[in-house]
Amino acid sequence: MPCIERPAVARAQRRIAAPALVAALAIAGCTSSSDRGPGEVNKPVPPVQTAPKPAPLELAKPSPEVARAGSKLPPPRAMRSWEEVRRQAAERLVAANPDITYTGKVPDPLLSISVLEVELNGDGSVRRIEVLRPPRFAKETLQTATDAVHRAAPFGDVSRLPKPWKFVETFLFNDDRKFKPRTLDN
Numbered sequence: 001m002p003c004i005e006r007p008a009v010a011r012a013q014r015r016i017a018a019p020a021l022v023a024a025l026a027i028a029g030c031t032s033s034s035d036r037g038p039g040e041v042n043k044p045v046p047p048v049q050t051a052p053k054p055a056p057l058e059l060a061k062p063s064p065e066v067a068r069a070g071s072k073l074p075p076p077r078a079m080r081s082w083e084e085v086r087r088q089a090a091e092r093l094v095a096a097n098p099d100i101t102y103t104g105k106v107p108d109p110l111l112s113i114s115v116l117e118v119e120l121n122g123d124g125s126v127r128r129i130e131v132l133r134p135p136r137f138a139k140e141t142l143q144t145a146t147d148a149v150h151r152a153a154p155f156g157d158v159s160r161l162p163k164p165w166k167f168v169e170t171f172l173f174n175d176d177r178k179f180k181p182r183t184l185d186n
Contacts, residue, residue, distance in 0.1 A: 072096075093149065112135035112136065112138040124157055126149060141171070169183060
């Protein structure tokens with residue numbers, strides 16, 4: 001015949017056992033090495049290991065010649081959403097960099113891929129660029145992408161859009177070291 005506890009008996013046993021457990025834990029926490037019996041060894045407590053801090057994201061700077069040159073593009077259109085900002089930015093990237101962009105089908109495999117987060121000032125000028133994903137191959141394409149962003153700026157007044165004033169663009173480089181903004185790859 002199986003043993004079945006009645007609910008009232010089980011509750012009473014838990015009420016008795018809970019204070020005893022709390023008292024035992026409190027007493028155990030108050031013991032020192034001198035309170036230990038013979039043969040009991042104080043084992044060193046391993047230090048708590050925290051997760052390593054992630055490496056800071058790389059900030060991309062324009063090359064000196066691009067920093068000196070101004071934009072030769074027409075003023076940007078007014079925008080009402082971040083989707084419009086991303087689309088216009090991708091179009092301006094291609095317009096400002098006609099010799100190093102392509103608009104056709106994206107090849108498989110790609111030479112390299114760079115992902116940049118572009119932070120803007122309220123007027124649409126570039127405040128800073130963070131590298132979210134550097135290229136594994138053809139590392140010089142990162143500087144090409146950074147310079148392309150600076151050539152295409154400003155990207156239009158974003159002061160009426162919600163903060164943060166940032167957008168992310170992925171640069172897809174083919175074997176000729178020409179890029180296509182992923183936003184335009186529909």
